[in-house]
Amino acid sequence: MNGADLPSVKKRVLLLLGTARDSQLTRELLRGNGFDSQVCASTQQLRQEIDAGAGAVLVAEECLDQGAHDALLQALDAQPAWSDLPILVLARPGADSVTVFEAIALLGNVTVLERPLRIAGLVTVVRTALRARFRQYQIQANLKGLEEGRDAEARAAQQKDEFLAMLAHELRNPLAPIRTALFVLGMDDSDAERRATLRQMMERQVDHLVRLVDDLLESSRLSRGKIELQREPIDLKDALRRAVELSRTQIDAAECTLELHVDAGPLPIDADPIRIAQVFSNLLNNAARYGRRGGTIQLHAHRSGDGEALARVVDDGIGIDSETLPHVFDLFTQGKREASHAQGGLGIGLALVRSLVGLHGGRVRASSGGTGLGAEFSVWLPLSDLAQQPSAPLPQAKTAVAEGIHVLVVDDNKDAANALAIMLGAEGIQHRVVHDGAGALAVADAFLPDIVLLDIGMPGMDGYEVARRLRSNPDNANALLIALTGWSNEQDHVRSRAAGFDHHLRKPADVDTLMELLASVAPADRPRKQSPPAKATTPAASPSSLR
Numbered sequence: 001m002n003g004a005d006l007p008s009v010k011k012r013v014l015l016l017l018g019t020a021r022d023s024q025l026t027r028e029l030l031r032g033n034g035f036d037s038q039v040c041a042s043t044q045q046l047r048q049e050i051d052a053g054a055g056a057v058l059v060a061e062e063c064l065d066q067g068a069h070d071a072l073l074q075a076l077d078a079q080p081a082w083s084d085l086p087i088l089v090l091a092r093p094g095a096d097s098v099t100v101f102e103a104i105a106l107l108g109n110v111t112v113l114e115r116p117l118r119i120a121g122l123v124t125v126v127r128t129a130l131r132a133r134f135r136q137y138q139i140q141a142n143l144k145g146l147e148e149g150r151d152a153e154a155r156a157a158q159q160k161d162e163f164l165a166m167l168a169h170e171l172r173n174p175l176a177p178i179r180t181a182l183f184v185l186g187m188d189d190s191d192a193e194r195r196a197t198l199r200q201m202m203e204r205q206v207d208h209l210v211r212l213v214d215d216l217l218e219s220s221r222l223s224r225g226k227i228e229l230q231r232e233p234i235d236l237k238d239a240l241r242r243a244v245e246l247s248r249t250q251i252d253a254a255e256c257t258l259e260l261h262v263d264a265g266p267l268p269i270d271a272d273p274i275r276i277a278q279v280f281s282n283l284l285n286n287a288a289r290y291g292r293r294g295g296t297i298q299l300h301a302h303r304s305g306d307g308e309a310l311a312r313v314v315d316d317g318i319g320i321d322s323e324t325l326p327h328v329f330d331l332f333t334q335g336k337r338e339a340s341h342a343q344g345g346l347g348i349g350l351a352l353v354r355s356l357v358g359l360h361g362g363r364v365r366a367s368s369g370g371t372g373l374g375a376e377f378s379v380w381l382p383l384s385d386l387a388q389q390p391s392a393p394l395p396q397a398k399t400a401v402a403e404g405i406h407v408l409v410v411d412d413n414k415d416a417a418n419a420l421a422i423m424l425g426a427e428g429i430q431h432r433v434v435h436d437g438a439g440a441l442a443v444a445d446a447f448l449p450d451i452v453l454l455d456i457g458m459p460g461m462d463g464y465e466v467a468r469r470l471r472s473n474p475d476n477a478n479a480l481l482i483a484l485t486g487w488s489n490e491q492d493h494v495r496s497r498a499a500g501f502d503h504h505l506r507k508p509a510d511v512d513t514l515m516e517l518l519a520s521v522a523p524a525d526r527p528r529k530q531s532p533p534a535k536a537t538t539p540a541a542s543p544s545s546l547r
Contacts, residue, residue, distance in 0.1 A: 010053040012036040043071040050075040056086040056129040086129035174205035229272040236267035243280035254288040270384040282349035283313040291317035320368035329354040404523035407431040408449035410440040437461025456485040464499040471500035
């Protein structure tokens with residue numbers, strides 16, 4: 001903070017002198033030396049001007065006798081604790097009157113100037129007073145900054161505590177039924193119908209856990225500005241169809257009816273198709289989460305008439321109160337929940353919506369009539385003149401894994417590795433399981449795998465080093481290396497590619513995606529040595545129980 005930062009009203013010298021001529025001459029004198037001043041015609045005006053802000057007060061002794069003393073006392077009493085307003089008293093010769101002594105005793109920061117006074121003396125005293133006053137303003141600014149810092153720290157701590165409590169709540173929700181189902185299966189798993197019901201329930205809850213973890217990772221990328229777009233010409237309607245597919249399970253679980261009101265013509269945009277689908281999937285999930293059970297969700301999309309596509313998601317649910325509405329797009333912000341809306345998420349989805357829409361050059365707005373009156377989220381995206389690329393072909397039916405494929409599973413987490421072994425064994429795939437990097441290299445020399453499912457974060461020799469060594473060995477250089485890991489930010493993907501990995505899958509990997517990769521490889525026509533037996537001796541299970 002410097003003097004130029006202060007409003008001029010706080011740097012001025014207030015003048016209350018014996019005559020109008022004295023006031024005018026003094027004002028001109030101060031102005032000539034670079035000081036701002038304000039002439040006060042009365043004690044009442046002096047009090048008002050002090051309340052407005054001042055650097056110092058220059059008052060004549062005779063004015064103190066005429067009511068200025070009381071006005072100054074009242075004004076100083078009303079000042080904040082940090083303020084010590086300099087009072088400069090122009091005293092009569094001798095400066096030993098009762099009035100002067102009372103001023104010194106009661107007005108605090110008083111400097112007595114005996115008349116007649118040299119101009120240089122007056123200028124020096126005024127400059128010193130204003131400099132001291134400026135230091136007070138600096139202290140006040142520092143105190144205010146400290147107070148704001150404490151308040152911000154307290155708010156951050158409260159937000160962190162609220163988020164951790166919310167995260168614990170959201171994680172317990174799916175973990176509770178999974179734990180109960182495992183207990184029931186441990187008691188008796190002979191009932192096929194009950195086993196299938198429990199399996200489906202656990203699948204739903206695990207999918208919910210995966211979404212929570214994915215949201216946390218996305219929030220980390222969002223806060224670090226690490227979200228990058230892969231733009232291409234697309235039709236917005238294709239992204240909306242994908243969003244509906246992604247959100248269908250949650251919409252159906254809320255027993256909501258989805259109504260589509262989409263223009264027949266194309267809505268071409270230059271966008272990342274995956275991210276745009278994520279935007280509207282998040283909005284549809286939000287509508288299902290906070291919508292009225294059995295209610296209606298509407299998805300509208302059309303040209304807005306000003307070179308933009310406008311898409312709106314409207315629900316008739318619990319609505320957004322006026323206090324929450326301005327903050328719905330803030331990270332970790334949630335509206336008030338009802339008992340029927342237990343799985344409320346982590347308050348990340350709408351923050352991602354705003355960020356992704358902004359990255360596409362668009363804008364988003366939330367509106368609601370209030371609690372119980374539903375909500376509407378509107379997204380504007382710039383239309384594009386670029387020709388749309390041909391639609392990607394529909395995925396074909398899953399191809400079976402070729403007979404004779406050899407798969408090596410490497411993971412220090414024995415449960416994770418053995419679960420993969422069960423799945424591979426159920427599919428009739430030859431496999432070996434190892435739990436460390438050195439062991440993986442030894443088994444690979446004899447087993448000569450066609451595919452290696454390799455964890456990265458292992459103690460000792462990590463997955464990057466294992467991949468590099470496999471690539472440097474002519475016998476294993478052509479194996480398909482798949483990173484199967486919890487490390488999945490952009491830097492991890494770059495490092496895995498540099499180490500020689502062909503694919504990088506985030507745990508828990510989608511089983512269908514993994515099986516498609518396994519099916520894409522033909523077994524190598526080469527003699528294999530006698531390999532060590534598989535270390536995983538877990539019982540086989542049906543494929544359907546794992547997918």
